[in-house]
Amino acid sequence: MQLKIEQLIPVPLREKLNQKHSDVWLQNLLIESLDYVGVQAPSGTGKTTLIHSLCGLRQDYDGAIFWDNKNLRNKNGEEISELRTQKVSVIFQDMRLFPDLTAWENLELKRTLTNTVSAKEAAEWMNRLGIGDKMMALARTLSYGEQQRLAIIRSLLQPFSFLLMDEPFSHLDHQNTTVASQLILEVVKKNNAGLLLADLDENDFFPYNKTYLL
Amino acid sequence: MSQNCQAGILKKLLLRKTKSGRLVSAWIALCIGCTLLLVSVIIWSCFQDLLSGKSGEDSLGATFLTISKKVDDASMAQKGSTQILSDDIAVIKTAPQVQDVGLLTPANFKVAASLGSGQMSFYTLLFLESAPDRFMDKMPETWKWQEGDNTIPIILSRDFLNMYNYIFAPSQGLPLLSEQSVKAIGFKLTMGEGANQVDYRAQVEGFSDRISSVLVPQSFIDYGNQKFSPGSIGKASRMIIKVGDPSDKNFVTFLEKNNYTTNAEQLRFSKMRSVVEVVSGATGILALLLMAIGTLVFVLFIELTMAQAQESVRLLLQIGYSPKKLSRFLITKYIPIMLSALLAALLIASSFQFFAAHQLNSMQLKINSFPGIYVWIAVGFSALILLLQINQSIKKAINSKI
Numbered sequence: 001m002q003l004k005i006e007q008l009i010p011v012p013l014r015e016k017l018n019q020k021h022s023d024v025w026l027q028n029l030l031i032e033s034l035d036y037v038g039v040q041a042p043s044g045t046g047k048t049t050l051i052h053s054l055c056g057l058r059q060d061y062d063g064a065i066f067w068d069n070k071n072l073r074n075k076n077g078e079e080i081s082e083l084r085t086q087k088v089s090v091i092f093q094d095m096r097l098f099p100d101l102t103a104w105e106n107l108e109l110k111r112t113l114t115n116t117v118s119a120k121e122a123a124e125w126m127n128r129l130g131i132g133d134k135m136m137a138l139a140r141t142l143s144y145g146e147q148q149r150l151a152i153i154r155s156l157l158q159p160f161s162f163l164l165m166d167e168p169f170s171h172l173d174h175q176n177t178t179v180a181s182q183l184i185l186e187v188v189k190k191n192n193a194g195l196l197l198a199d200l201d202e203n204d205f206f207p208y209n210k211t212y213l214l
Numbered sequence: 215m216s217q218n219c220q221a222g223i224l225k226k227l228l229l230r231k232t233k234s235g236r237l238v239s240a241w242i243a244l245c246i247g248c249t250l251l252l253v254s255v256i257i258w259s260c261f262q263d264l265l266s267g268k269s270g271e272d273s274l275g276a277t278f279l280t281i282s283k284k285v286d287d288a289s290m291a292q293k294g295s296t297q298i299l300s301d302d303i304a305v306i307k308t309a310p311q312v313q314d315v316g317l318l319t320p321a322n323f324k325v326a327a328s329l330g331s332g333q334m335s336f337y338t339l340l341f342l343e344s345a346p347d348r349f350m351d352k353m354p355e356t357w358k359w360q361e362g363d364n365t366i367p368i369i370l371s372r373d374f375l376n377m378y379n380y381i382f383a384p385s386q387g388l389p390l391l392s393e394q395s396v397k398a399i400g401f402k403l404t405m406g407e408g409a410n411q412v413d414y415r416a417q418v419e420g421f422s423d424r425i426s427s428v429l430v431p432q433s434f435i436d437y438g439n440q441k442f443s444p445g446s447i448g449k450a451s452r453m454i455i456k457v458g459d460p461s462d463k464n465f466v467t468f469l470e471k472n473n474y475t476t477n478a479e480q481l482r483f484s485k486m487r488s489v490v491e492v493v494s495g496a497t498g499i500l501a502l503l504l505m506a507i508g509t510l511v512f513v514l515f516i517e518l519t520m521a522q523a524q525e526s527v528r529l530l531l532q533i534g535y536s537p538k539k540l541s542r543f544l545i546t547k548y549i550p551i552m553l554s555a556l557l558a559a560l561l562i563a564s565s566f567q568f569f570a571a572h573q574l575n576s577m578q579l580k581i582n583s584f585p586g587i588y589v590w591i592a593v594g595f596s597a598l599i600l601l602l603q604i605n606q607s608i609k610k611a612i613n614s615k616i
Contacts, residue, residue, distance in 0.1 A: 057532060077616045081536035096529055098227060105223050110533055112220040158534065 001068055001087055001161035001194070003031040003054070008063035010049045017046060023212035024050065026063070031194065033161055036206050039198040041214035047198040048093055050214065051166040054196070055090045056080045085113055089160040091168040095151040099140035103131065103150050106139055111157040125153045129180055144171040152180050156187045163188055165197040169205065181205045224543055227526040232519050240515035241555050244600075247501075247508020248559030252585075252592055254501035256567045257494050259588040260581040278349060278424050280318065281306075281469065281476045282452045296451045305472060306455060311465040314456040316346040318427065319435050322449055323442035327416065329401040340403070343427040344435035349454045352420040359434040365415045366403060369429040370396070372421040393421055406442040425454065509600060512555075513607050516548060520611035528615040537612045544608045552600050560585070560593055 009017060009025050017025050024039065025046070031037055041047035052058040054065060056072055065072040067083060075083065084090070097106050107122050126132045129149040134142060142150065148171045155163065163184070169177040185206060188195050195206060198214070282296060289295035298317060306315055321342035328337040347353065356367045379390050396418050403416040422429065457465065469476060520527070530540060564585050571583040 077531075077537040077613060080616070081531065081534055081539075084532070085534035085536075096532060098526065098529060100230075101223065101227065105226075108219055109223050109227075109530075112217065113534055154533070 001033045002066075003029075003162065003196075004064075004066035004069070005029040005031075006064045006066070008050075008053070008061055008065060010046055010053065010058070010061045012060060013046050013049065014062070016044070022214055024214050029212075031196065031210070033194050034192070035194045035196075035210055036208045037194070037196040038203065038206070038208035038211040039196065039214050040200075040202050040211065041198050042200060045214040047200075047214060048166055051090065051092075051164050051198055054164055055084060055088055086159055088162045088164060089155045089158055091152055091155045091163070091165045093166040093168075093170065095144075095147045097139040097147055097151060097154075100138065102136050102138055103142065103146075104135040106150060107154055107157060110154045114158050116159045117157045122153065122157060125156070125183060126150075128183060129153060130176065145173075145176065148172060149176065149180060152184065156184065160191055161193045163193060163195040165195065167199050168197065170199075177205065221543065224530075224540075225547070227530070228523045228540075228544065229519065229547060231522040236515055236518070237551070240512045241551060243511035244508045244552065244555040245558050245562075247505040248556050248596055249562045250501040251505040251596060252559055252563035252589055253566055254494070254498045255588050255592040256563055256570075256585065257497055259586050260567070260570070261490060261494050263581055264579060277458070278351075278454060278456055279476045280425060280452055280454050281474045284473050284475045294449070298450045298453055303453070306453065306474075309457075309465060309468050311457045311468075312455050313458060314348070316349045316454045317450040318425070318452040318454055319344050319432065319439075319450050320452075321430075321435055321442075322439050323405060324407050326404040327401055328404065329399070341428060342430050342435065342438075343425075343452075344430055344432040345425055345427075345454055346432065349425070349456070350422070350429075351424040352422050354419040356417075356419050357431060359431040359437075361437055365400075365417055366430050366434055367419040368416050369420045369422050370418050371426040371428070372423050373426050374428075375421060405438060410442060505596070509603055512552070512600070513603050516604060516607050517611060520544075520608065524611070524615060527612055531612070531615055537609070537616060540612050541605070541608050544612075545605060548604050548608075549601070552604060553597070556593060556597055556600070560589075563589065 005024065006028050007026055022045070023029075039047070039050070041050070049058065049061075053061050054072075056075065059073060067087065072080075072083075098109070101109070103126070107126075108119070111117055111119065111122055123132070123135070126135065129152070131142075131146050131149050134146055134150075139147060139150065148168065152168060165184075168184075169180060172180060184195075197203075197205060197208075199205075202211075283289070283298070283302075285296060303315055303317075306312055325340045325342055326337065327340045329335055347357075350357075350369070352369050354367065354369075357369075359366055375391065375393065375396060382388070383390050397420075400415055400417050403414045405412050405414065527540065531537065567581075567585060567589075568583050571581050574581055
């Protein structure tokens, strides 16, 4: 899958972002299907805005985003839904879990959409990331770290060609970050997919072949 | 299995906040609206049946009037003064209320009816009349006669039988006769006089509420007048007319002005019919209004439920649930509720119809005991409208979260 960005700039941030150089905003970028892209984004440079725009959650931008040469802005609700279910998976910075569902229900809700990962495998991933004992706990009772690990697993429970990540390890310690990034890398490779991670600082969570400053 | 699990979780997310009290209230509102709509359709279709005489009894069939020229002191001496001429028909047709005109053709020859001998025997002179088939409220299958047939079917005015049973028979010590017994008894009709006299067998085939006469098929009257009274064809004195609203004051004035007479009670009865039509129309409008309110309450209930679940809907869309899938899930949850309200309304309305048919039957007014085609059309139409409304409100709520 190919991602093309043309002269992209979020309307609310236009004035602010115009004042400094960016490798992404107002540039033309081509990201190929197996690229591992690291985006270093200091505070206030529109990191979350970029991730949300790329997965179709925001439309308040100028310029264009093309997934496989199809303008994201021209996709209807059903097509965006297909993109999010089959092609592009996202780990949100704010997790976006259902607080009144249990950890396991949060996963099942996503897993049963495509049934590409078995329930057994999902349970194994929970154990691997150290939240196996939290299956029946309500999401809202989990710590930020646990919620983040749950959100990471949820994003891997679907087929994808590209994984978008918005500060995916911000609430995790070094050891948990290592375990989680290893799992992500395994699943990305299994899916023969690319990834794009946006974080505040320069990092080596993944073997990036492209890095940009936002 | 996994689909059931998914449906369970979706239900928990989207419908858990539904208050059962609100659901019951919305269901009752919808049910009342549907019930009133169906009852008004039943009332309307039953009145249509009664007024158009489809039920066979034509008990409210006052749209047909039998009119004739008034007999006054001046016309008493003039022979043929009550005869209907083609000019008279032309004049009647000019009245805007008149939709159709037909002549009641009398037998212009001597007719005598007789039966057996002994205590049950009788002999009487009789008159016969015929009306065009389109004006008949009773048309038995045996209602035909052709030259050579020895049996003549007769339709008798129900008034005549009532007069016999309630006035004549008790005063003369004669046995009462039911409609069935009259139909079972055949009697002899003797036509003409002298050498031209012929005997026929007559059989009462039915009773009319519309025309006060002794009716035989038109073909027999035409044949009889030619055979027994040549040259008298067409000397009718009574007309039967079909009118839109006989209680119209202008029409009553028109009849009086042209010196026609008819049954005044029939006109008064027609006024009642007009009132009934207005009431049934008003009931229909009220029912439509209440149905609209019922639908609105139900749709508002759905929109409120959707509003309470809006965060969940937004998140579901964000993790990849398609608007179509969510709509389908929600619609399948609301359709059974909607259908159950409609079904309950149908049961209540059918019970009403069954009860009303039973009550009216004792008043000689026959209506169907079970819902007719119009009720089923109303049910189908209501279901379709509700489905479209539910579909629209759910889609609107979901699409606003994309």
